[in-house]
Amino acid sequence: QMTQSPSSLSASVGGRVTITCRASQSVSTYVNWYQQKPGQAPKLLINAASTLQSGVPSRFSGSRSGTDFTLTINSLQPEDCATYYCQQSYSNPYTFGQGTRLE
Amino acid sequence: EVQLVESGGGLVQPGGSLRLSCAASGFSLSSNWMSWVRQAPGKGLESVANIRQDGSEKFYADSVKGRFTISRDNARNSVYLQMNSLRVDDTAIYYCARDRGGSGDFGSDLWGQGTLVTVPS
Numbered sequence: 001q002m003t004q005s006p007s008s009l010s011a012s013v014g015g016r017v018t019i020t021c022r023a024s025q026s027v028s029t030y031v032n033w034y035q036q037k038p039g040q041a042p043k044l045l046i047n048a049a050s051t052l053q054s055g056v057p058s059r060f061s062g063s064r065s066g067t068d069f070t071l072t073i074n075s076l077q078p079e080d081c082a083t084y085y086c087q088q089s090y091s092n093p094y095t096f097g098q099g100t101r102l103e
Numbered sequence: 104e105v106q107l108v109e110s111g112g113g114l115v116q117p118g119g120s121l122r123l124s125c126a127a128s129g130f131s132l133s134s135n136w137m138s139w140v141r142q143a144p145g146k147g148l149e150s151v152a153n154i155r156q157d158g159s160e161k162f163y164a165d166s167v168k169g170r171f172t173i174s175r176d177n178a179r180n181s182v183y184l185q186m187n188s189l190r191v192d193d194t195a196i197y198y199c200a201r202d203r204g205g206s207g208d209f210g211s212d213l214w215g216q217g218t219l220v221t222v223p224s
Contacts, residue, residue, distance in 0.1 A: 034148075085147065085148055089210060093152075093164045096149065
């Protein structure tokens with residue numbers, strides 16, 4: 001079970017946001033973060049809690065503290081408006097957080 | 104071009120069946136775990152099923168266990184999802200996804216465009 005918060009947030013261009021997922025039990029570092037824009041398939045941003053995928057801007061970062069995982073977006077850009085999901089891939093079936101809508 | 108293309112979605116009555124297909128091009132999916140993920144209208148993502156490279160291991164969400172079956176044909180570079188006893192709450196866009204890592208546990212790095220399954224009430 002991945003509990004994601006907040007469910008939505010609003011921020012300004014150039015600002016910084018953090019999105020958190022809490023796992024109900026240990027998932028080691030097997031947490032991934034996705035970005036989904038309306039009408040599009042999800043896009044993998046970060047895997048293994050903190051590994052940025054090729055081509056993803058460096059303003060995105062991920063971290064872990066125990067069973068708490070955080071996605072941070074610095075220097076917000078208009079194109080960052082999207083819904084963000086965490087996912088645990090430690091045990092099957094893999095599960096997603098509820099999503100965070102960023103405006 | 105490296106891509107996944109789903110097909111087979113449509114309108115089906117409750118209790119009916121549907122078979123989704125996912126064709127890979129530009130790469131061989133025989134080296135990857137593959138997943139089906141769905142998204143109900145206006146809702147979040149739900150992992151439906153995934154399958155090991157050789158098909159020897161399969162996992163399902165509790166919500167579809169016993170009704171859905173995932174399979175693959177590496178020779179055809181394709182993955183399938185057989186959906187039986189469909190319910191209204193199975194209505195969703197169904198995405199096919201390629202999983203990273205030898206055990207498929209490093210996220211899904213390639214997604215199809217999705218295919219819509221509608222089960223009317």
